[in-house]
Amino acid sequence: xxxxxxxxxxxxxxxxxxxxxxxxxxxxxxxxxxxxxxxxxxxxxxxxxxxxxxxxxxxxxxxxxxxxxxxxxxxxxxxxxxxxxxxxxxxxxxxxxxxxxxxxxxxxxxxxxxxxxxxxxxxxxxxxxxxxxxxxxxxxxxxxxxxxxxxxxxxxxxxxxxxxxxxxxxxxxxxxxxxxxxxxxxxxxxxxxxxxxxxxxxxxxxxxxxxxxxxxxxxxxxxxxxxxxxxxxxxxxxxxxxxxxxxxxxxxxxxxxxxxxxxxxxxxxxxxxxxxxxxxxxxxxxxxxxxxxxxxxxxxxxxxxxxxxxxxxxxxxxxxxxxxxxxxxxxxxxxxxxx
Amino acid sequence: xxxxxxxxxxxxxxxxxxxxxxxxxxxxxxxxxxxxxxxxxxxxxxxxxxxxxxxxxxxxxxxxxxxxxxxxxxxxxxxxxxxxxxxxxxxxxxxxxxxxxxxxxxxxxxxxxxxxxxxxxxxxxxxxxxxxxxxxxxxxxxxxxxxxxxxxxxxxxxxxxxxxxxxxxxxxxxxxxxxxxxxxxxxxxxxxxxxxxxxxxxxxxxxxxxxxxxxxxxxxxxxxxxxxxxxxxxxxxxxxxxxxxxxxxxxxxxxxxxxxxxxxxxxxxxxxxxxxxxxxxxxxxxxxxxxxxxxxxxxxxxxxxxxxxxxxxxxxxxxxxxxxxxxxxxxxxxxxxxxxxxxxxxxxxxxxxxxxxxxxxxxxxxxxxxxxxxxxxxxxxxxxxxxxxxxxxxxxxxxxxxxxxxxxxxxxxxxxxxxxxxxxxxxxxxxxxxxxxxxxxxxxxxxxxxxxxxxxxxxxxxxxxxxxxxxxxxxxxxxxxxxxxxxxxxxxxxxxxxxxxxxxxxxxxxxxxx
Numbered sequence: 001x002x003x004x005x006x007x008x009x010x011x012x013x014x015x016x017x018x019x020x021x022x023x024x025x026x027x028x029x030x031x032x033x034x035x036x037x038x039x040x041x042x043x044x045x046x047x048x049x050x051x052x053x054x055x056x057x058x059x060x061x062x063x064x065x066x067x068x069x070x071x072x073x074x075x076x077x078x079x080x081x082x083x084x085x086x087x088x089x090x091x092x093x094x095x096x097x098x099x100x101x102x103x104x105x106x107x108x109x110x111x112x113x114x115x116x117x118x119x120x121x122x123x124x125x126x127x128x129x130x131x132x133x134x135x136x137x138x139x140x141x142x143x144x145x146x147x148x149x150x151x152x153x154x155x156x157x158x159x160x161x162x163x164x165x166x167x168x169x170x171x172x173x174x175x176x177x178x179x180x181x182x183x184x185x186x187x188x189x190x191x192x193x194x195x196x197x198x199x200x201x202x203x204x205x206x207x208x209x210x211x212x213x214x215x216x217x218x219x220x221x222x223x224x225x226x227x228x229x230x231x232x233x234x235x236x237x238x239x240x241x242x243x244x245x246x247x248x249x250x251x252x253x254x255x256x257x258x259x260x261x262x263x264x265x266x267x268x269x270x271x272x273x274x275x276x277x278x279x280x281x282x283x284x285x286x287x288x289x290x291x292x293x294x295x296x297x298x299x300x301x302x303x304x305x306x307x308x309x310x311x312x313x314x315x316x317x318x319x320x321x322x323x324x325x326x327x328x329x330x331x332x333x334x335x336x337x338x339x
Numbered sequence: 340x341x342x343x344x345x346x347x348x349x350x351x352x353x354x355x356x357x358x359x360x361x362x363x364x365x366x367x368x369x370x371x372x373x374x375x376x377x378x379x380x381x382x383x384x385x386x387x388x389x390x391x392x393x394x395x396x397x398x399x400x401x402x403x404x405x406x407x408x409x410x411x412x413x414x415x416x417x418x419x420x421x422x423x424x425x426x427x428x429x430x431x432x433x434x435x436x437x438x439x440x441x442x443x444x445x446x447x448x449x450x451x452x453x454x455x456x457x458x459x460x461x462x463x464x465x466x467x468x469x470x471x472x473x474x475x476x477x478x479x480x481x482x483x484x485x486x487x488x489x490x491x492x493x494x495x496x497x498x499x500x501x502x503x504x505x506x507x508x509x510x511x512x513x514x515x516x517x518x519x520x521x522x523x524x525x526x527x528x529x530x531x532x533x534x535x536x537x538x539x540x541x542x543x544x545x546x547x548x549x550x551x552x553x554x555x556x557x558x559x560x561x562x563x564x565x566x567x568x569x570x571x572x573x574x575x576x577x578x579x580x581x582x583x584x585x586x587x588x589x590x591x592x593x594x595x596x597x598x599x600x601x602x603x604x605x606x607x608x609x610x611x612x613x614x615x616x617x618x619x620x621x622x623x624x625x626x627x628x629x630x631x632x633x634x635x636x637x638x639x640x641x642x643x644x645x646x647x648x649x650x651x652x653x654x655x656x657x658x659x660x661x662x663x664x665x666x667x668x669x670x671x672x673x674x675x676x677x678x679x680x681x682x683x684x685x686x687x688x689x690x691x692x693x694x695x696x697x698x699x700x701x702x703x704x705x706x707x708x709x710x711x712x713x714x715x716x717x718x719x720x721x722x723x724x725x726x727x728x729x730x731x732x733x734x735x736x737x738x739x740x741x742x743x744x745x746x747x748x749x750x751x752x753x754x755x756x757x758x759x760x761x762x763x764x765x766x767x768x769x770x771x772x773x774x775x776x777x778x779x780x781x782x783x784x785x786x787x788x789x790x791x792x793x794x795x796x797x798x799x800x801x802x803x804x805x806x807x808x809x810x811x812x813x814x815x816x817x818x819x820x821x822x823x824x825x826x827x828x829x830x831x832x833x834x835x836x837x838x839x840x841x842x843x844x845x846x847x848x849x850x851x852x853x
Binding site: 285 | 416446
């Protein structure tokens with residue numbers, strides 16, 4: 001008797017989880033179906049590929065999640081990633097490389113470059129935060145403007161040229177991996193993503209900053225009269241986001257072995273899509289780090305599924321777009337139901 | 340004489356172009372409940388905002404002397420440090436967060452870096468018990484009712500070690516039962532030595548709970564009435580101070596109105612909850628309204644009154660609606676949607692004028708004609724002159740106080756907003772007007788004017804249904820009263836036979852099914 005009761009409540013729970021995250025389960029089922037149909041889908045190599053693609057996008061999604069939870073957005077994410085990649089690329093070029101862009105620079109220490117790139121990200125974040133909180137421009141428009149500015153600056157700096165000839169240590173370190181079990185590796189990127197995941201989980205659940213973020217998203221007036229400094233909190237959110245994009249850009253340049261101003265284009269939309277699929281509510285105040293991870297992972301899974309099915313790459317955009325609209329419309333339904 | 344805990348001396352606060360507070364003097368003794376009353380815009384909230392540091396030191400003139408010391412508050416935190424805690428009128432809680440998270444928002448327990456959730460929740464639980472809540476502090480705020488949310492606000496204030504608690508309209512969103520519980524809680528705190536300031540429009544509550552009543556009018560304190568005698572101060576006495584003249588009659592007489600034939604008739608009306616279709620929100624209700632008649636529907640909050648009105652108004656609330664509706668004796672089937680209801684000459688004037696009644700970011704002009712644009716358009720094009728003329732006509736008719744009809748509705752006082760809302764629906768030329776809490780949150784003077792408008796509507800032969808949770812208003816304004824409880828009509832009375840006592844008795848008899 002007791003056992004069946006437990007079972008039924010477990011079943012109910014499972015149904016609840018599935019109905020609350022329908023997209024995630026649809027895609028998981030799709031993955032299983034595709035895996036059975038196509039060879040090599042369930043391979044260690046494919047898994048490695050999926051995880052390392054997810055890692056960088058997860059960092060960007062973490063960055064943008066704070067903006068989304070406070071009912072804002074950050075359209076400059078992708079261009080900030082591109083900018084960071086360009087700066088990192090230029091400064092990490094080999095000393096003896098003929099095509100060096102900034103010949104006046106000595107060969108730089110890649111750790112120093114990392115710090116410089118992060119500092120730039122911080123500045124972009126401060127600028128976004130300033131426009132949103134002090135000039136009171138809605139985040140959508142504010143970051144629409146800054147993303148264009150940042151892209152322009154990236155083009156100027158890189159002279160619209162692709163940048164290559166990186167120091168070996170830069171590419172090998174970041175593309176490093178441990179273990180080799182039947183083609184499965186643990187890329188270093190995975191550890192980076194894991195560390196940031198834990199840090200953000202701590203911030204969102206244990207720190208005042210995180211609670212203030214949820215409070216502003218849930219009811220900004222309540223946060224204000226409770227003594228929450230909303231301006232400072234939003235400033236920090238956009239700055240943190242800038243830093244995350246910078247880190248992602250630094251890693252992305254090394255991962256790709258080259259950089260250009262157009263790098264990171266559209267990543268902001270993928271990050272927003274990943275967050276939304278993972279349960280970050282567009283109406284504000286809701287979203288968890290594990291959810292974001294699942295959202296990003298599932299979105300990457302979708303891309304790989306399409307690739308394995310041999311879908312014309314141009315159709316990929318159509319399918320991805322449909323999934324985004326579906327995810328948000330389902331999310332909004334939850335909200336309407338509550339009213 | 341007891342010790343003076345707070346003294347505000349010669350406070351003057353000017354906003355660009357307006358003197359909101361003019362040389363105000365205000366004293367509160369330790370351990371008393373002091374009420375601030377006055378019409379909207381009289382300056383009560385401004386005074387409290389000066390006190391709590393929302394308007395920082397330097398932006399006003401005068402002194403705040405608290406506990407014998409002159410204070411200079413630069414923000415809310417400064418005043419809270421000394422135990423001055425304000426509970427705002429609009430509930431300031433984040434629905435998606437737990438009670439505990441809300442209570443310690445901005446005031447977190449634990450280490451500088453990490454919040455200590457165990458301490459937070461155990462302390463929160465302690466304060467919840469003090470305000471008589473048995474909920475766990477891990478419950479999400481959206482899962483408890485408004486009455487309990489107000490108690491959470493008080494627990495939140497207690498957690499800040501409040502010595503002087505300021506409650507701004509604490510009962511405005513509560514039903515009578517919850518209101519009474521809250522007032523009794525305040526009296527309990529008083530016994531324990533807490534000092535409180537309460538701002539309220541509900542004069543019966545003020546008379547019940549306050550030791551002293553200070554009347555504010557036009558940015559100045561007019562008088563302080565002592566309410567510690569054996570008999571509570573009469574409401575008329577307070578109103579006299581608020582409006583500056585004797586108001587012999589709070590409800591205008593309706594004269595020369597002949598009540599005609601039945602216009603609206605609803606039979607066996609049942610409405611189900613849109614989310615929980617098995618739950619009946621309106622249960623087998625039958626009612627009728629005659630031309631030129633004002634019918635009151637009285638019930639506590641949650642009785643199903645709004646839901647009844649909205650379901651009649653084009654099924655804008657509810658699912659699986661059953662029953663028949665007749666207009667002028669003929670059965671009508673109104674399609675889902677407000678537009679078909681408007682075509683059938685029904686208007687529903689919402690209780691929530693800011694939420695779904697008015698477009699606050701638009702002018703009076705635009706709002707006035709919004710429900711009946713056909714009348715001012717040539718085919719698809721709006722005639723700007725007609726639009727303006729209509730808005731002007733109603734501004735004059737309803738005596739809306741505004742520099743011009745181009746004024747944004749969001750900048751008007753509650754009473755004037757309510758007039759614009761009424762104008763909008765009157766312009767739609769309905770025969771049947773469903774008024775939901777038409778005087779909620781507006782001051783005594785504006786209420787009187789709204790009552791006059793209702794009388795004019797009845798005189799013009801409209802049938803008026805007035806939903807209200809203020810019993811005196813229902814008794815004073817209606818020809819006939821339906822009493823509603825838990826979705827059912829539990830009684831019907833002529834106004835001449837109805838008294839507060841027999842209406843409340845009907846509701847109690849019908850059982851609250853707790």
